[in-house]
Amino acid sequence: MMSTFTPFFSRYRPQLEALLQEILDYPILKDYPGMAAILRYHMGWEGEGAGQAAQGKRLRPMLLLLVTEAVGGDWGKALPAAAAVELLHNFSLIHDDIEDRSPMRRGRPTVWARWGEAQAINAGDAMFAAAFMALSRLQQTLSPNAYFRSQALFIETCLRLTGGQHLDIAFEQDREISFEHYWTMIAGKTAALIQTCAHLGALIGGAEESVQHAFASYGNALGLCFQVVDDWLGIWGSAALTGKSTESDLVSGKKTLPVVLGLARNGRFAQRWREGQIQPHEASVLAQWLIEEGVQHQTELEADRLTREALEWLERTELENEVMVALRELTHSLLSRQQ
Amino acid sequence: MMSTFTPFFSRYRPQLEALLQEILDYPILKDYPGMAAILRYHMGWEGEGAGQAAQGKRLRPMLLLLVTEAVGGDWGKALPAAAAVELLHNFSLIHDDIEDRSPMRRGRPTVWARWGEAQAINAGDAMFAAAFMALSRLQQTLSPNAYFRSQALFIETCLRLTGGQHLDIAFEQDREISFEHYWTMIAGKTAALIQTCAHLGALIGGAEESVQHAFASYGNALGLCFQVVDDWLGIWGSAALTGKSTESDLVSGKKTLPVVLGLARNGRFAQRWREGQIQPHEASVLAQWLIEEGVQHQTELEADRLTREALEWLERTELENEVMVALRELTHSLLSRQQ
Numbered sequence: 289m290m291s292t293f294t295p296f297f298s299r300y301r302p303q304l305e306a307l308l309q310e311i312l313d314y315p316i317l318k319d320y321p322g323m324a325a326i327l328r329y330h331m332g333w334e335g336e337g338a339g340q341a342a343q344g345k346r347l348r349p350m351l352l353l354l355v356t357e358a359v360g361g362d363w364g365k366a367l368p369a370a371a372a373v374e375l376l377h378n379f380s381l382i383h384d385d386i387e388d389r390s391p392m393r394r395g396r397p398t399v400w401a402r403w404g405e406a407q408a409i410n411a412g413d414a415m416f417a418a419a420f421m422a423l424s425r426l427q428q429t430l431s432p433n434a435y436f437r438s439q440a441l442f443i444e445t446c447l448r449l450t451g452g453q454h455l456d457i458a459f460e461q462d463r464e465i466s467f468e469h470y471w472t473m474i475a476g477k478t479a480a481l482i483q484t485c486a487h488l489g490a491l492i493g494g495a496e497e498s499v500q501h502a503f504a505s506y507g508n509a510l511g512l513c514f515q516v517v518d519d520w521l522g523i524w525g526s527a528a529l530t531g532k533s534t535e536s537d538l539v540s541g542k543k544t545l546p547v548v549l550g551l552a553r554n555g556r557f558a559q560r561w562r563e564g565q566i567q568p569h570e571a572s573v574l575a576q577w578l579i580e581e582g583v584q585h586q587t588e589l590e591a592d593r594l595t596r597e598a599l600e601w602l603e604r605t606e607l608e609n610e611v612m613v614a615l616r617e618l619t620h621s622l623l624s625r626q627q
Numbered sequence: 628m629m630s631t632f633t634p635f636f637s638r639y640r641p642q643l644e645a646l647l648q649e650i651l652d653y654p655i656l657k658d659y660p661g662m663a664a665i666l667r668y669h670m671g672w673e674g675e676g677a678g679q680a681a682q683g684k685r686l687r688p689m690l691l692l693l694v695t696e697a698v699g700g701d702w703g704k705a706l707p708a709a710a711a712v713e714l715l716h717n718f719s720l721i722h723d724d725i726e727d728r729s730p731m732r733r734g735r736p737t738v739w740a741r742w743g744e745a746q747a748i749n750a751g752d753a754m755f756a757a758a759f760m761a762l763s764r765l766q767q768t769l770s771p772n773a774y775f776r777s778q779a780l781f782i783e784t785c786l787r788l789t790g791g792q793h794l795d796i797a798f799e800q801d802r803e804i805s806f807e808h809y810w811t812m813i814a815g816k817t818a819a820l821i822q823t824c825a826h827l828g829a830l831i832g833g834a835e836e837s838v839q840h841a842f843a844s845y846g847n848a849l850g851l852c853f854q855v856v857d858d859w860l861g862i863w864g865s866a867a868l869t870g871k872s873t874e875s876d877l878v879s880g881k882k883t884l885p886v887v888l889g890l891a892r893n894g895r896f897a898q899r900w901r902e903g904q905i906q907p908h909e910a911s912v913l914a915q916w917l918i919e920e921g922v923q924h925q926t927e928l929e930a931d932r933l934t935r936e937a938l939e940w941l942e943r944t945e946l947e948n949e950v951m952v953a954l955r956e957l958t959h960s961l962l963s964r965q966q
Contacts, residue, residue: 316783320790320815322797383752387745406726406796409748410789413722416755417785424778432771439763444655446756450749451659457745458661476659 291621293354293614300353300363300370304346307371309333311422317414326411327418330382330399337396344394347622349374352485354618355503358611361493368425369438369488375419376442377481380449382412387457430492438488445484452476456543463562464551465543471512473543478518479511486510499605506601510619513594517623519544520587523575536571545590549583557581595623630960632693632953639692639702639709643685646710648672650761656753665750666757669721669738676735683733686961688713690849691824693957694842697950700832707764708777708827714758715781716820719788721751726796769831777827784823791815798882802901809887810851817857818850825849838944845940849958852933856962858883859926862914875910884929888922896920934962 308331317324329335332343349370356366384390385398386408392398400408423442426435455473459465465473486507490500522528522537523546537544550557557577560566566574578584598619602612647670656663668674671681688709695705723729724737725747731737739747762781765774794812798804804812825846829839861867861876862885876883889896896916899905905913917923937958941951 314786316786316790319811320793323790323793379752383748387748404796405744407793409722409726409751410792410796412748412752413719413755414786414789414793416752417782417789420759420785421782424775424782427775436763436766443756443760443763446759447653447655447753450753450756451655451662453749454659454662454746454753457743457749472658 291614291617292610293350293618293621296354296357296611296614297350300350301346303364303367304349304353304370304374305343307367307422308374311371311375311418314418314421317418323407323411323414326399326403326407327415329402330378330411330415332394335396342394342396346374348377348481348485351482351507351618352489354611354615355486355489356493358605358607358609358615359490359493359495359499359503361489361495365429366489366492368422368429369442369492371425372419372423372442373481373485373488375415375422376446376449379412379415379419380453380481382408382415384453386412387453426492434491438491441484441487441491445480448476448480450476452478452480459543460541462543463541465548467548467552470543470545470548474512474515475508478515479508482511482514483507495605499607502601502604506598506605509594509598509601510622513591513598513623516545516587516591516594517625519546520584520591521625523578524584528571528575535568536566536575538566538571538574539568541565546578546583546587549586550578550581553581553583555581557583591623595619630953630956631949632689632957632960635693635696635950635953636689639689640685642703642706643688643692643709643713644682646706646761647713650710650714650757653757653760656757662746662750662753665738665742665746666754668741669717669750669754671733674735681733681735685713687716687820687824690821690846690957691828693950693954694825694828695832697944697946697948697954698829698832698834698838698842700828700834704768705828705831707761707768708781708831710764711758711762711781712820712824712827714754714761715785715788718751718754718758719792719820721747721754723792725751726792765831773830777830780823780826780830784819787815787819789815791817791819795882799880801882802880803890804882804887806887806891809882809884812882813851813854814847817854818847821850821853822846834944838946841940841943845937845944848933848937848940849961852930852937852962855884855926855930855933856964858885859923859930860964862917863923867910867914874907875905875914877905877910877913878907880904885917885922885926888925889917889920892920892922894920896922930962934958 312324312327312331325334332338352370352373353363353366356363381393382399385393386400386405390398391401399411423439426438430438452473452475455469456477459473483504487500487504490503522542522544528536547561551561557574560574599616602616651663651666651670664673671677671683691709691712692702692705695702720732721738724732725739725744729737730740738750762778765777769777791812791814794808795816798812822843826839826843829842861881861883867875886900890900896913899913938955941955
């Protein structure tokens with residue numbers, strides 16, 4: 289069955305992709321073809337394995353454009369912001385992959401794995417600058433005031449993203465983190481950008497302050513939930529259990545919600561975790577212990593709570609149209625996803 | 628003897644430093660004190676060895692503010708741009724130090740040497756975002772159009788910086804590069820930002836197009852010359868020759884102008900260079916060969932040519948006031964510097 293949001297995505301996608309390509313084809317970048325090729329590879333347009341799968345779902349810009357339309361705005365005017373959030377997301381992926389030593393992303397070698405760390409750091413920086421270039425094109429479609437507001441939001445998001453990432457790296461040193469630290473970390477690392485997508489969509493679409501606030505809060509809840517589901521999949525998703533395509537988050541020692549909850553239980557899982565690194569062959573046993581200790585259920589309760597919160601914020605906008613239907617369905621689909 | 632530009636620097640410095648501190652004390656950054664501490668350490672305000680020497684000369688923002696005054700503008704209005712170029716410069720230093728594996732900067736351990744690569748990449752990203760935050764404060768002092776023009780210049784400079792750095796890293800693989808490649812690399816890596824400082828100063832100061840162009844061209848020549856002098860010092864400077872505080876650029880294999888010129892001579896130096904990495908004990912002998920082959924002289928001729936070009940561009944502005952006197956003297960002092 290086709291989702292109600294698919295027709296919107298199909299409408300947005302070609303224009304988004306064209307603008308992204310235009311930004312990364314900017315004359316100055318053409319002066320440095322070697323660097324531009326790295327950026328185009330990462331975006332999934334070039335090199336071995338290029339194509340839809342390598343490009344990812346472009347979820348953040350799609351969300352931004354949906355919200356613009358939901359509040360009655362012209363999504364064409366929001367395209368520069370949509371391109372900017374996607375470039376910002378991709379800049380952060382290039383750098384995160386170096387920081388986490390991830391060799392693969394979307395089925396292909398990561399930038400640092402292919403070109404080395406130095407070129408990857410630098411290519412990420414260029415992608416970061418390109419994000420600001422995309423954003424600056426909003427000048428052409430918005431009033432100066434609306435542009436300045438959008439820009440302030442965008443810059444604050446960059447600071448939150450790096451703040452969350454700082455905590456994530458810092459927590460690698462610790463074997464345990466608190467429930468509170470967990471939420472602070474994912475608020476910056478994951479939710480900040482998704483919140484900004486929804487907020488920018490409402491702002492650019494011309495919604496009044498209270499509606500902008502509702503969408504920002506929706507985005508925050510959606511972003512937090514997105515990470516909680518990601519954490520669930522990292523332990524109980526089929527890939528994690530079989531180890532076929534990714535290693536269980538239990539082995540990499542990531543501070544995910546199930547780990548934080550499992551430590552609070554102080555049971556068999558907590559005892560083993562505190563003894564030191566989990567070996568690949570133990571992952572499925574520990575995943576089972578977490579289920580028996582009620583942690584899987586509790587993780588699902590957190591995801592449900594955040595989903596309800598997200599949907600309630602959508603209600604509070606008091607908007608009712610076909611785009612809102614699509615947004616609700618998108619929310620459900622993100623949270624019941626299998627990967 | 629005190630230079631004519633010293634009183635200007637003394638006047639600008641406290642306000643510049645105060646604005647830089649204010650930007651890096653932004654509320655969101657306070658939410659991540661661990662990350663903010665890294666940024667404050669790198670800026671030379673905090674941690675072991677903090678102080679004037681660790682802060683560096685803040686040359687780029689000083690140049691920007693001098694040009695603003697030279698064209699009759701209010702330097703106070705240009706402060707956000709001055710802070711932005713300094714933050715951008717420092718972001719690039721944090722990342723360059725990782726890319727070049729430099730353990731020390733301004734007499735202190737570099738960020739990656741102290742906090743590890745992952746935190747250093749991320750702290751550099753936060754500094755990059757802070758640069759855009761500083762720039763965005765120009766909204767308060769400029770017309771929207773002047774702001775948009777400044778922003779476009781700034782973003783283009785970020786792309787040129789990363790482009791130049793890309794070439795620098797790429798050339799590490801090659802034992803030889805051409806004269807043409809050398810100029811392309813340093814135009815991006817070094818001259819682009821210095822050019823933008825002079826250009827932004829004139830633009831924000833309200834100079835007409837032709838004067839802006841003259842200052843931009845001045846900045847470009849100054850920036851290229853700055854790098855050529857840096858290259859000279861990296862081989863024949865007292866530190867390079869004695870090896871006391873830095874290793875000769877000949878040992879690290881950097882593609883500097885003397886190396887490019889020496890290879891073109893095809894003499895003893897070129898022969899030895901092509902045989903493989905230079906050992907520390909050989910550095911002073913090779914430095915001497917380059918002198919005998921006329922390369923030191925040729926490097927000085929290039930620096931003289933660029934200095935003349937820079938001063939000619941200052942002439943073409945047809946401005947005559949005490950700030951122009953200071954700018955000329957600053958130009959001379961940068962090019963006859965000993966370190």
